[in-house]
Amino acid sequence: xxxxxxxxxxxxxxxxxxxxxxxxxxxxxxxxxxxxxxxxxxxxxxxxxxxxxxxxxxxxxxxxxxxxxxxxxxxxxxxxxxxxxxxxxxxxxxxxxxxxxxxxxxxxxxxxxxxxxxxxxxxxxxxxxxxxxxxxxxxxxxxxxxxxxxxxxxxxxxxxxxxxxxxxxxxxxxxxxxxxxxxxxxxxxxxxxxxxxxxxxxxxxxxxxxxxxxxxxxxxxxxxxxxxxxxxxxxxxxxxxxxxxxxxxxxxxxxxxxxxxxxxxxxxxxxxxxxxxxxxxxxxxxxxxxxxxxxxxxxxxxxxxxxxxxxxxxxxxxxxxxxxxxxxxxxxxxxxxxxxxxxxxxxxxxxxxxxxxxxxxxxxxxxxxxxxxxxxxxxxxxxxxxxxxxxxxxxxxxxxxxxxxxxxxxxxxxxxxxxxxxx
Amino acid sequence: xxxxxxxxxxxxxxxxxxxxxxxxxxxxxxxxxxxxxxxxxxxxxxxxxxxxxxxxxxxxxxxxxxxxxxxxxxxxxxxxxxxxxxxxxxxxxxxxxxxxxxxxxxxxxxxxxxxxx
Numbered sequence: 353x354x355x356x357x358x359x360x361x362x363x364x365x366x367x368x369x370x371x372x373x374x375x376x377x378x379x380x381x382x383x384x385x386x387x388x389x390x391x392x393x394x395x396x397x398x399x400x401x402x403x404x405x406x407x408x409x410x411x412x413x414x415x416x417x418x419x420x421x422x423x424x425x426x427x428x429x430x431x432x433x434x435x436x437x438x439x440x441x442x443x444x445x446x447x448x449x450x451x452x453x454x455x456x457x458x459x460x461x462x463x464x465x466x467x468x469x470x471x472x473x474x475x476x477x478x479x480x481x482x483x484x485x486x487x488x489x490x491x492x493x494x495x496x497x498x499x500x501x502x503x504x505x506x507x508x509x510x511x512x513x514x515x516x517x518x519x520x521x522x523x524x525x526x527x528x529x530x531x532x533x534x535x536x537x538x539x540x541x542x543x544x545x546x547x548x549x550x551x552x553x554x555x556x557x558x559x560x561x562x563x564x565x566x567x568x569x570x571x572x573x574x575x576x577x578x579x580x581x582x583x584x585x586x587x588x589x590x591x592x593x594x595x596x597x598x599x600x601x602x603x604x605x606x607x608x609x610x611x612x613x614x615x616x617x618x619x620x621x622x623x624x625x626x627x628x629x630x631x632x633x634x635x636x637x638x639x640x641x642x643x644x645x646x647x648x649x650x651x652x653x654x655x656x657x658x659x660x661x662x663x664x665x666x667x668x669x670x671x672x673x674x675x676x677x678x679x680x681x682x683x684x685x686x687x688x689x690x691x692x693x694x695x696x697x698x699x700x701x702x703x704x705x706x707x708x709x710x711x712x713x714x715x716x717x718x719x720x721x722x723x724x725x726x727x728x729x730x731x732x733x734x735x736x737x738x739x740x741x742x743x744x745x746x747x748x749x750x751x752x753x754x755x756x757x758x759x760x761x762x763x764x765x766x767x768x769x770x771x772x773x774x775x
Numbered sequence: 776x777x778x779x780x781x782x783x784x785x786x787x788x789x790x791x792x793x794x795x796x797x798x799x800x801x802x803x804x805x806x807x808x809x810x811x812x813x814x815x816x817x818x819x820x821x822x823x824x825x826x827x828x829x830x831x832x833x834x835x836x837x838x839x840x841x842x843x844x845x846x847x848x849x850x851x852x853x854x855x856x857x858x859x860x861x862x863x864x865x866x867x868x869x870x871x872x873x874x875x876x877x878x879x880x881x882x883x884x885x886x887x888x889x890x891x892x
Contacts, residue, residue, distance in 0.1 A: 476864060523886050524776045526863035534865075 358403040365411050366395060371492060373415050375464035378471075379527050380416070381423050384489060384517050389426070394419035465490075466529050466581045469574075473542040474525050481516040482545045483552075488513055490577075491570045501552065501567050539582070543591050543648065546574045550595050554602075568599050589638035590649030596631035597655035600624040612756045616664050628659050647683040650675055669698040686718040690727055702734035722751035726761060733768065742768040777818065777887040778859055778867040783851040784880030786825050803875040811859065816870060820857040851880055858887075 370391065377387035394415040408414040472485040480502075487493045487501070499509035519525065530538045553567025575592035582588055604618035613619075635656045638649040654675045661667040676692035689712050697705030709728055718724050725748035732741035742765060749761045792800075804822075811817040826845040833840045845852060854876070861867040864884070871882040 474864075476868075523884075524778075524861075524863040524867070526865055528863075528865070530865070 355399070355403050358407075359399055361402065361407055362395060362398045365398070365415075369412050369415070370395075371490070372465060373412060373419065374489070374492075375468040376416050377419050377423070378468055378489075379464050380420050382527065383521070386423055386426070387419075390419035390423040391415070393422045397422075462581050463529065465577065467527050469542055469578070469581075470529050470538060471520065471525060471527050473538075473545045474520075475538070475541055476523060476525055477516050477519060479545070479548065481512060481519075482541070483548050484509060484512050485516050486545050486574070487549065487570065491574065493570065497566070501564060539585070539587065542578070543587055546571050546578070547591060547595075547648075549574065550598075554598060565602070568595070568602065571595055572599060584641060586638050586641040586643065587646035587648055589634050589641070590646045590652050593631045593634035593638055593652035594648050594655055596627045596634065597652060597659055600627035600631060600659060606756070610756055612760045614760075615658060620662060620664075623659065632656055632659070645678075645682065647679055650679045650682065654679070667698070669695055673699055686712055686715075686721070686724075690718070690721075690724055694727060694730075697731060697734070702731040706731040706735070720751050722748045722753075722757070722761075724748075725751065726764075729764065733764075738768050738772050742772070776861060776863065776867075776889070778861055778864075779885045779887060780857040780859060780867070780871050780874065781853055781883040781885065782855040782857075782874060782876045782880065783849075783883065784854050784876055785850065786852045786854070789854070789879070790825075800875050807873060807875060808857075810873075811857070811870060816859045816861060816866075818858040818860055820855070822855040823853060825854070826852045854880075 373394070374387055374391050377390050378384060381387050381390060397418050398411075398415060402408075469486065469490055472489055473482045477485065484498055484502070487498045488495060493501075495510050495513065496506050498513075499506045502509065504512075529535075549567055550571035553564040553569075553571060572592070572595050575588065575595055578588045579585075579592055600623050601615070601618065603624060604620065604622040605613055607613055631652070635649065635652045638646065638652060654672055657668050657672050657675070673692065673695045676688065676695055679688055680692060690709065693705045693708040693712070696708060706728065709724065709731065713719060713724060713728075725744050729741045729744035729748060732738075732744055745761055745765045745768065749758060749765065752758045752761055808817065808820060829843075829845045831842045831844060831846050833842075857870075857874070859867060859870055861870060864886070867884050867886075871877060871884050874882055876882065
């Protein structure tokens, strides 16, 4: 085998297996940075040795063993590492790393990847750190890419990651999948991270671009990985369905100029039918699992009703209203109340919806949420109360940070001004 | 690993409870402490006298300054602690969650540096 061929094979193996190799090395070595270096050295060794020795029967196992052995050598040699890992912790790190290895199989990899996800999403880490760590260590994004996703400098993101890994070491956060009593609570944390990645990509909170495809893609990949590792979990299925159904609409959501196109105005022929089919099947599966109904599954069911309508006039709004009411009982939140009001306006009219939004606003929790004021503006406009509608849109503009949304609101205001000028 | 579990609560609120509520919580602490002793997790633990009995000492430029009261005024005050041995953070937080005071106040879980070899 030539070096060139070996390199191509190693690249292929890297693409397929590097995540699994890393997850297992992290468990064996108990340290992210050490594991990453070990993986790097293992793949380098593969490029060097496989041309002559041939590709091993189990490339993954070979890489893990090689990586682990090189790390053990490094621990023994590296005085700097010793001084960081004080006292009796060095001895136990060496012992753990040098213990005989079992031949890894698929279920072991699955376990290690799940452990890694739960560790990165541990509640003792702040939610920003959880997301950053998951993108870096589970998704394999470069520090630069993660920094770009969150609009911070690479330096800032690097420090965030360093602090998170230090917290894991210093506080003794374990590399473990939580046991059943804690499992359900902790999986909610993991799903919140995945959903956080998706919503960051789908509607970035600051900046000029409305959608970041890469992040949405990573979130969906994470969702699929979780489904693979935890089959038949209603919340996982619900979240994956929700993300696929939202993502299916992405091609229609933004104009060439980068403007927002609302659902009601979208060209539905641009929706991704493959993702829709996949998402709809998952919604059915999520809803068919007996036991606790996941809010993600309900949100996915709402998204499903939207995508099933080939034309906006065919949207089953009464069912959507009903689903929002189910969702509000499961997970009361001002944002969901707002969405419920918009759905109600489609069934019972703008006056009723305005009452709901005003009552929400009176409770004072979301007075700075631009979409609340935008909704008020829309209902007031529908009721012909143009001056008040204009005021509401202006209030919305005051709170909106995303450029495309600001342009949309400015256009609404201009429309109102034109209408009132004519009157 | 050893962890220090610092028990914080609002002293004024705690002092304002009825005698039966106080007795009930004291009993819960007794049961809890016995439990972690039996599990081999307990290393030390004490209830502290309130911050009205506290004194703060600082030495600056060779001068010893002694002031009345805790080091800072805070909404919740340190009322007690447990020093425990736990396998990892999850075990430590599980212990902390069972401390009776966790229901009304906050338990800070601080890992302790291992002794230098």
